[in-house]
Each structure stands twice: as C-alpha cells, then as structure tokens.
Amino acid sequence: MLPTPDTSHVPYNRVYEPAEDSFLLLDTLSSPSETAFLSSRFCSTSPSSPSPPNFGAPLVLEVGPGSGVVIAFLTAHASTIFGTPHVLTTAIDVSPFACAATNLTVRKAVSEAEAEAEAENPSTSGQWTSAIQGDLVSPLRPGSVDVLVFNPPYVPTPGLPAPPPAPLQELRDKTTFEEDSHLLELTYAGGKDGMETTDRLIDALPGVLSERGVAYILLCAQNKPEDVKGRIRSMGTGTGEGEGWKAETVGTSGKQAGWEKLQIVRVWR
C-alpha cells in the first residue's frame, strides 16, 4: 500500500477534511487497473503506448483539492501511478486556505517519498508546480490538462453558496465562524441534484483536456450517475470526427441497499 499523505497541519475548521470520498480516489487511482491504464497512456517508454513520446510530460490537475491529500498522493507516487516520475502536477481551489494547505501537503508528501526511496531510485515523485486560486479550470490554457481529478461539492442542497468575497480570498490567521462555515459549505454544497458545479466542470472538459486527456470525477448516488455518464457519452467531439467520449465507473464504495453510495467515473476519448 502506498502511504497516505500527512495532512495534520490542515485547519479542518475551514478546509475539507479527508474523508471516504478522498480515500476512494486514492484507492481507485492506485488500483492495478487504473495504474495500468494511466501508464499505457502517459508513460512513453511503455512499448504499448498509444501516444508518441513527443507529447512530453503529462500535466495532472486536481480541481478543488481541499487538504491536498489526493494531489499530494499522485505527486509523491507518480512513478507507481503513471509509470514515470516525469509528470507535472498542479491544483486549483477557490479557497486561499486550501491552496496553502495543498502546497504544504504536497511538499511534505514528496520529501517523505524521496526519503523513503533513497539512493536506489531517487526520483519517484512528480514535479509539483503550485496551487492556483481560481474557479474550476478557468485560469488554464485550452487543451492543457492530461489528467484531471475532481472530488466535487456533490451534496444536493437548495442552492449554491456564493463564491468567496474579496476578504475571504486572502490568507489570514483569524476568520469568523460564519466565514469558516461559508468556506466549508463551498466544499460540499452542490445545489440541484448535487450537480450544479460538476455540470459546469463537465461542460469545460472538451475545452481543457488534451487529446489524450482523461478525467476522474467522483459522484454520489443522488447525482444520478447513470444519467451523468449518458450525458458525457453524448457530448460532441467538437471536430465532428474521431472517437466520442467514454464514461465508465472505475471505483465504488459504501454499498447501501444495493446502491453504491460513491463512485469514480473515468471520462476519456
């Protein structure tokens, strides 16, 4: 088992604490079937690689990293997960506290992994670039992302919380209880069917993913995962030719009365 990154420095009163959904992402992305899929897609030294080596190091993005536990895990164990340490990683979150927490979580996880690997194989970790504060993928160039991971605010709620106002966009030591509640609400409140934010992300996928791009999106049962997958499969390719979009469930947890409570959907073309 790959070690789970240390998040003991994260202020859980205003940043989402790693939970069942985060751990399902870790388990799924490090499962033999997903590491085989990712390695064959992104490790140019693999003989079965469908992508010519000149695409270069893939860019791995987590949207809404919160504590940073998932992107730290992907960065620290890049060699195991992607078949190569030559991977660039980044993350985008609306919260300045999540961005700061993520930067620290990744740095800690990488130095731990490097200390563990020692002389034998010194570079098993990917290259962390930095957390960026922003709304979903809006700061990124079109076609720039090769692997996108999203643990969305998926809980159905009557409405969506407002984006953080200017004073909540800056790091500071003291926040009020109301501000902390607002920041936490942003991490889970998903609006109608819990899908309002996830729908915006799905709409942005054709623009932001590269040709070989793949996305992993976490859904809960109330999100109506079968409908979501159907909708993704019917997305246009934009070019009118070539392969369409695929969407398959590649990880599940928490069976309840025959329903999977949470699942990870892989989206690619």
Add this chain to the structure above:
Amino acid sequence: MKVMTLNFLTCAVKNCKSSNDSFPLHPKEAELAKDDIEINPQLLINVLPRIDWAALRTTSTELGFPTLPEQPPSPEDLQSDEALLKELHELLMETQMMEGKLVCGHCGHEYAVKNGVANFLLPSHLV
C-alpha cells in the same frame, strides 16, 4: 509558483481566451525565489515538448533571465549544451514567483500573486 506554471496559465476572462494577447500573462513587480534542485536532464527533455517555446522566451526576458534561442532545442541539443540545460533548469524548475502580479495583455486585468499563489478569482462584473 514555479515559473513553468506561466506556460499553461491564461486570463480567466472568457472573452480573452481566444485572443493571442492573453497568453502568456505578463509578470509585474515580481519577487522571485529560487529552490535548490538537482538538475535532471531527462526530466527537462520530457518537459520541453509540452512547453510553448515562444511564450517561455517572453517570460524569460520579462523576468530578466537570459534571452533564450529562437528555436526550442532538440533533445540532442540539450544533452550537448550544458549552459542551456542549466538555464532552462533554473528557469523552469527552480524559480518561483512569490509575490507580484500577472497582467493580461488583452483586457489588462491584473491577477495578484501572494505567498506564491496566484488568485484567478474574478470580480463579479468580469465573470
């Protein structure tokens, strides 16, 4: 924020996405820091194909780094040109922008960089 990040960031304003002037963003009043990282030629060779070379040249000049060659080096060039290898390593891997602003050349919007984190959240009138 590693300087390399500037190579995949653009203005968050929707109307700017299609304009060539929105990329790369222009650093302003940039305070840089340098991490000490061991040089890894193979990593650089694998990173280079995904770098927009013209944009990197602009960024390099704007941050006061040496002017990069007009054409991106081939893997062979890079392996035999130690000086260029070192320059690229320093610029892409080691240099961090800690404070300052990133300015869009199309709409003029300035994105603040604080504690090494760039803030791309837009004021409501620009969303």
